[in-house]
Amino acid sequence: MGTSSVWFIPHWEMAVRLLVATVLGGLIGWEREHNNHPAGLRTHILVSVGSCLIMLLSIYGFAAFADEDKVRLDPSRIAAQVVSGIGFLGAGTILRHGFTVSGLTTAASLWVVAAIGLAAGAGFHFSAVVTTVIALVSLELLNRAESFLFRRKRLITMRIDTDKSPGRMGELATAIGAIGIQIRKVTIDHGEVNGNRLQIFFTMKLPGDMELSKLIEAIEDVKGTREVHVE
Incomplete structure (x- = not known):
């Protein structure tokens, strides 16, 4: 060759x-x-x-x-x-x-x-x-x-204490998405709040004109939500 x-x-x-x-x-x-x-x-x-x-x-x-x-x-x-x-x-x-x-x-x-x-x-x-x-x-x-371009959108992290139940994270994500908020990151902490509860951390982008109270209200309406904290 x-x-x-x-x-x-x-x-x-x-x-x-x-x-x-x-x-x-x-x-x-x-x-x-x-x-x-x-x-x-x-x-x-x-x-x-x-x-x-x-x-x-x-x-x-x-x-x-x-x-x-x-x-x-x-x-x-x-x-x-x-x-x-x-x-x-x-x-x-x-x-x-x-x-x-x-x-x-x-x-x-x-x-x-x-x-x-x-x-x-x-x-x-x-x-x-x-x-x-x-x-x-x-x-x-x-x-x-x-x-x-998206500087008007605020990035926040929210800690949600909720009852431990199958599909709980999906229910919360659905409620957040329903009001037009983009979820960037989700973390679950199985640490001891007590045996029947867990903490879910959502990092989200909020439109600049959205009131934080509207988001908190939507989350509190989800069954099983105990406490909501903005980090």
């Missing part, structure tokens, strides 16, 4: 693709690290460079068999597993926060970094760079823009 074969690239080009994946994944990882998110610089670099290597292996790792009879190479066969496999890693950043969804953006960034690594491994450097720029704009600049 000659070096001009479509199944062959020199070692230096493989190294370049791996380095491109490292740099691009590192840029997104640095943004996550800078903002104190669970998966940071090292995790994103490893995901990106690992995806790149899998793509290189998928395309060029079996070049020795390309000229064999009855052998059909599928360059995407191994790389395709990254798309589904990365979901398990991303799920870990969500589940580690219990009932919160604060790891969802980090899980999405890991998925995008895996795609960037695959693109770099396939030699699509331009698309990998453009995707990295778009991801950084979405993570950093749009986050600041969102804070500016």
Whole structure:
């Protein structure tokens, strides 16, 4: 097989693709690290460079068999597993926060970094760079823009002491959502209030023109609510 074969690239080009994946994944990882998110610089670099290597292996790792009879190479066969496999890693950043969804953006960034690594491994450097720029704009600049555009909304945390009962958190969340309030985070404390009660912490965004008393009244109307405290 000659070096001009479509199944062959020199070692230096493989190294370049791996380095491109490292740099691009590192840029997104640095943004996550800078903002104190669970998966940071090292995790994103490893995901990106690992995806790149899998793509290189998928395309060029079996070049020795390309000229064999009855052998059909599928360059995407191994790389395709990254798309589904990365979901398990991303799920870990969500589940580690219990009932919160604060790891969802980090899980999405890991998925995008895996795609960037695959693109770099396939030699699509331009698309990998453009995707990295778009991801950084979405993570950093749009986050600041969102804070500016929705600055009139107040972020509060409320502790609710309630009877322990199946579905209690869902009933409270429904009552809060019914008056147009966005819930950002939910945490349940099973500590000792007493054996039949629990504490639920809701972090919510209130519209600037909403009276806090309206929210408290909606919560107190839910059966089983004992006390309501604004943290």
